[in-house]
Amino acid sequence: MPLIEAPVSLKGKSQMKQRRNLTISQFFDKHFVTITIAPFVIAIAAACVVPLVMVFIESLFVDRPGEFFFVGFKNFLDISTDRAFHADLLRTIEYSGLSSLFSFVIGLAMAMVLNQSIRGRGFFRVWALYPWAVPPVVAGFIFKWFFNEVYGAGNDLLIRIGIGGVNWLSQPDIAMVLLIACDTWVRIPFVLIILLAGLQTIPKVLYEAAEIDGASPVRLFRHITIPYLIAPIRVAMLVVTMFSFRMMDIMMILTGGGPGRATHLFAAYIYKQGFRFLHFGRSAAASVIMIFATLLIVAAYNIFLKPRVKESR
Structure with a gap:
């Protein structure tokens, strides 16, 4: 057995x-x-x-x-009563909003042009990405050199055509415009490449059918292009807005926050609280506020930029 x-x-x-x-x-x-x-x-x-x-x-x-x-939440209470904190935060919101808006508008326009069958399209696509390859610090130095009041190429050009030099970086409004322009110049290529990729996924048959029905270019853009680009737009705008909201390197090189505090941004406020005034707790509290502000930006984009086109499976 x-x-x-x-x-x-x-x-x-x-x-x-x-x-x-x-x-x-x-x-x-x-x-x-x-x-x-x-x-x-x-x-x-x-x-x-x-x-x-x-x-x-x-x-x-x-x-x-x-x-x-x-000390609990005392650091938050201290910075909430600091006028410099309020001014820098509002200035950063204005700066980030305008920079992101211009980056989106110009990037979308360039993407639509480079999506067409034009001669030299590959060449222009490569060179359009050049500002993205330039580190922000270098971009700040380029703009600072070009708009220097003494030896800058911008003033040299104006003098040659008889207009006369301009104190670009000594006037608060002009300095802020240049800061926004420099940041926009750096961000445009990223928006361009994201939106260009999105444009190439839109079926051409949709445009052809709409054109047969007599749709104008404006209606094509509104009812076909934008709905299909909502997801790429959301990605591009999220990244661009978050980067511009915490930007400090271009500001430190180009304007140093001046003249006065006309271009002083929130990231520089956090940096100076910690490493100049040695208030590390207060600097951390300001950083927490920046984190929550960034989360609000993400939530806003996710709410207002919902996809309008359902992907076919």
Whole structure:
């Protein structure tokens, strides 16, 4: 009897082992993507969440050389009564809004032109991306050199045609215009490449059918182009707005925040609170406010730029 049962027992164990191996293999096949990217997602989440938590904790303390103690929300109350904070925040909202708007309008116009079958389209597409390859600091130096009041090419050109030089960076309004122009120049290529990619996904048959029905170019743009570009527009505007909202490098190079505080932005306020005045807790509190402002921007874009075209499956 044992001689008969032993092979059956071994066969049963072999079948159980095969089933177990098959189950594990099926599990890995089913969840392969999740298992593969999970470590990277966890690492990225940790790299994002841990600094955010540390900044929030820091904002609840007075942290200065020789001083470190808990004060709760006092840092938030202190900066809320600071006139410089309000002025810099409002100025940054104005600056970021105008820069993002101009980047979108010009980028969309260029994308629509470069989407047409024109001679030299490839050449112009490559050169249109040039400002994106220029670091923001270098872009600031380029604009600062061009609009220098003494040896700048801008004033040299005006003098040659008889208009006379302009104190570009010494006048508050003109300095802000130049700051917005420089940031716009840097951001346009990103908007261009995103929207150009979106334009190339729109079926040509839609335009052909609408033209047969007698639709004007304005109606084509309004009822076909824009609805299909909502998702790319949302991505481009989110990135451009967030980058311009926290921009400081171009400002520090081009205007230094001046004249006076006419071009002083919120990111520079955070930097100076921490590294010039050594109010690290107050700087962290201002950073938390910037984080929430950025989240509001993201929420606003997600609400107002909802896709109007359902993707076909």
